Amino acid sequence: MNKITNGLKDFPKHLNISTISAGTIAAIFGCTGPALIIIGGAADGGLTHEQTISWLFAVYFFGGLIGIYLALKYRQPIAGAYSIPGAVLVASALPQFSLNEIAGAYFVAGVIVLILGITRTIGKIMDWIPVPIVMGMIVGAMIRFGTGIITSIEQLPFIAGAAVLIYLLSVRFIKILPPILTSFFVSVILVAVTNQFQFQNTESSFVIPQILIPSFNLDAIISVSLPLALLVIGAENAQATGVLMAQSYKPPVNVMTILSGIGGMVTSFFGGHNANIAGPMTAICASDEAGENKDGRYAAVVVNGILFSSFGLLAGIVVPFVTALPSALVSTVAGLAMISVLVNSLQTAFSDTKFQIGAFFALVIGMSGVSFFNISSPFWALVGGVIVSLIIEHNHFNFKSKNDKRSQLSEKTEPFASEFS
Structure with a gap:
């Protein structure tokens, strides 16, 4: 608790235009396109408006709280939300099972993730996977945000093109405001002037979240629980861990896994x-984009978490307004915000002579977007990259090396009691 108190105490001095803009852009990204995936999946699955809003409340409210907790405790920009490919996975399963059975599958997925965190299994696995392969996966999985900048210009030439141009000119000439913030605000003004807000035919009213009692169906557990647990671990958590490593943080992998498991259990209700x-x-x-001071970037996650949790609480009211921004503009701004992460990850993946072939395969598998057994490409990028390196770069593995780069980036080994104190 002392760590959280200290994080809160120092939060105001790290709250500046850079952290506020980065946190806000992250929230806008998370509350637009991904929310529409949930809304569309719920409609296809025959859920009522109240059930849809309850789903949105659960993942945004508790996801925001997870991010705020981790950011304040570890002073690292570890954001919480939910698995976007997981939403696609469960949407396809909704017509086959009752909502209570689906909730039971969500609960079991959370238990699986929790067990893997408590036993430190994920921390050990991530500690063993070579850094270049993790970075290759990061680039492959997130390069779609980079290419999204270009495809968005094709879809919405004037707005997306203006966003990119303003960003570049801001980097070159404007030092007062973060370039991503300038780009976003000017682009929103252009959207308003050209009347391109895309309001959906969605009811706007305050809805009290509904509580469900999960029931357990073996078919639902096999179809949903196992792939969802792997998506949480191998897609979302692995991506976040790699991103933090690329920015020279030491992410608390096991704690991140434990909270993801608890989060999945709570949201199931x-x-x-x-x-x-x-x-x-x-x-x-x-x-x-969150500022030059890496020690203060956790404030961006606190901002993001507050906005996320507020969105969850008021989902029934704000969904039509938040999702009105053109998707092409959101894709453009998200891609611009991730430029530094992609560049740093590329440099880390291929700056060393070791594991380059494994890193290459991790990159191309991540880029491919393949999905086997309903498990998306980031997981298979890690698996494929490691297998390739074990076959043709086996001499690069040195598990006992004290100078291994991963040992400098992974979390310190300490009792769980102290991790949660």
Whole structure:
């Protein structure tokens, strides 16, 4: 508790235009396109408006709280949210099971993640995977945000093109405001002037979240629980861990896993598929856009967490307004915010002579977007990169080396009692 108190005490001095803008951009990204995935999936699955809002409440409110807790305790930009590919996974399963059975599958997925965190299994696995392979996965999984800048210009030439141009000119000439903030505000003005807000036919009213009692169906557990647990660990948490490592942080991998497990168990009682560490939002809050002082970037996550939790509480009212921004503009701004993360990850992945082939395969598998057994590409990028290196770069593995770069980046070994104190 002392660490959280100290984090709160120092929070005001790190709250500046850079951390506020990065946290806000991350929240806008998380509350627009991903929210529409949940809304669309809920509609296809036959959920009522109240059940849909309850789902949104669970993942945003508790996801925001996870980010705030970790940011204040560890003073690292570790954002909380939910698994976006997980939302796609469960949406496809909704027509096959009752909502209570789906909630039971969510709960079991949370238990699986919690056990892997308590036993320190994930920390040991991440500590063993070579850093270049992790960085290759990060670039492959997140390069879509970079390419999204270009495809958005094709979709919305004037708005997206203006956003990129303003960003570049701001980097070159404006030093007072963060370039991403200038780009976003001017672009929103252009959207308003050209009347391109995209309001959905969605009801706007305050809705009290509904509490569900999970029931357990073996088919639902096999179809949803196992792949969802792997998505939380191998996609979201692994991406966030890699991003933080690329920015020279020492992420508390096991604690991140434990909280992701607890988050998944809690959200199941509201019909939410999980609350866990967020890869893309962590990338935005950990980027150079959050300020030069890396020790203060955790404030961006606190801002993001407050906005996320507020969005969850008021989802029934604010969804039509937040999702009105053109998706092409959101994609452009998110891509611009992640430039430094992608560049740093690329440099780390290929600056050394070791594990380059494994890192390359991790990169291309992540870029491919493949999905096997309903598990998305970031997980398979890590698996494929390690297998390739074990086959043709086996001499690069040195598990006992004290100078291994991972030992400088992974969390310190300490009792869980002290980690949560």
